[in-house]
Amino acid sequence: EDQVTQSPEALRLQEGESSSLNCSYTVSGLRGLFWYRQDPGKGPEFLFTLYSAGEEKEKERLKATLTKKESFLHITAPKPEDSATYLCAVRANNNDMRFGAGTRLTVKP
Amino acid sequence: EAGVVQSPRYKIIEKKQPVAFWCNPISGHNTLYWYLQNLGQGPELLIRYENEEAVDDSQLPKDRFSAERLKGVDSTLKIQPAELGDSAVYLCASSPQGTDTQYFGPGTRLTVL
Numbered sequence: 001e002d003q004v005t006q007s008p009e010a011l012r013l014q015e016g017e018s019s020s021l022n023c024s025y026t027v028s029g030l031r032g033l034f035w036y037r038q039d040p041g042k043g044p045e046f047l048f049t050l051y052s053a054g055e056e057k058e059k060e061r062l063k064a065t066l067t068k069k070e071s072f073l074h075i076t077a078p079k080p081e082d083s084a085t086y087l088c089a090v091r092a093n094n095n096d097m098r099f100g101a102g103t104r105l106t107v108k109p
Numbered sequence: 110e111a112g113v114v115q116s117p118r119y120k121i122i123e124k125k126q127p128v129a130f131w132c133n134p135i136s137g138h139n140t141l142y143w144y145l146q147n148l149g150q151g152p153e154l155l156i157r158y159e160n161e162e163a164v165d166d167s168q169l170p171k172d173r174f175s176a177e178r179l180k181g182v183d184s185t186l187k188i189q190p191a192e193l194g195d196s197a198v199y200l201c202a203s204s205p206q207g208t209d210t211q212y213f214g215p216g217t218r219l220t221v222l
Contacts, residue, residue: 099151
C-alpha cells in the first residue's frame with residue numbers, strides 16, 4: 001500500500017535558522033510528488049511538483065528536492081510568515097493520491 | 110481569477126441529521142476532488158470527478174455519503190445520516206485538464222453533536 005510519512009511532526013525555528021523537512025514515501029510507480037502549504041483555517045496552497053529523482057524546484061526561501069525514496073523541503077533563512085503546516089503528497093501511476101500528515105512549522109522572530 | 114468556492118464555511122448539526130456541502134471549482138477545470146481532513150492529518154480523498162464522471166469513489170462510504178457533479182461544473186457532497194465521527198473539514202479541489210496540480214478551496218468545517 002502507498003504510504004507517505006513526514007518528519008518531524010512539528011518544528012520550531014528562530015528567524016533566519018535554516019532547516020529541512022522530510023517526506024518519505026513508498027508508492028507503486030511515482031507519477032508525481034507535491035508540496036503544499038496550509039495555513040490555519042484554509043485549504044492547502046500548492047508549492048511544488050517533482051516528477052523524477054534528482055529534480056529540484058525553488059521558490060523564494062523554499063527549495064524542494066526528490067530522491068527515489070524521499071523528498072526534502074529546505075527552508076533557508078525562514079521568516080515568521082513562513083509559519084504554516086507543510087504537506088507532502090504522492091500520486092501513483094494508477095492515480096492514487098496520498099497525503100502525509102504534515103509538518104507544523106513555527107518560526108519565531 | 111476566482112479560486113475554488115465552497116459553502117457553507119461552517120456547519121453544526123446533530124447526529125442523524127443530513128448535511129450537504131457545495132463546491133464551485135475554478136472555471137475551466139474539468140477535474141474535481143472531494144477530500145476529508147481530520148485535525149492534525151493530511152487530506153484523504155473521498156471522490157474524484159473527470160467532468161461529470163466519478164472516476165474514483167473507492168474511498169467514499171457509500172452507505173451514508175453521496176456526491177454529484179451535474180453538468181461537469183459545480184458539485185455537491187451529501188451525508189445522510191451524519192455520525193459523530195464525520196466531524197472534520199471537507200475540502201474541495203480542482204485541476205485543469207492534463208495537470209496534476211490541485212487548487213483547494215477553504216473547506217467546510219463540519220461539527221456533528
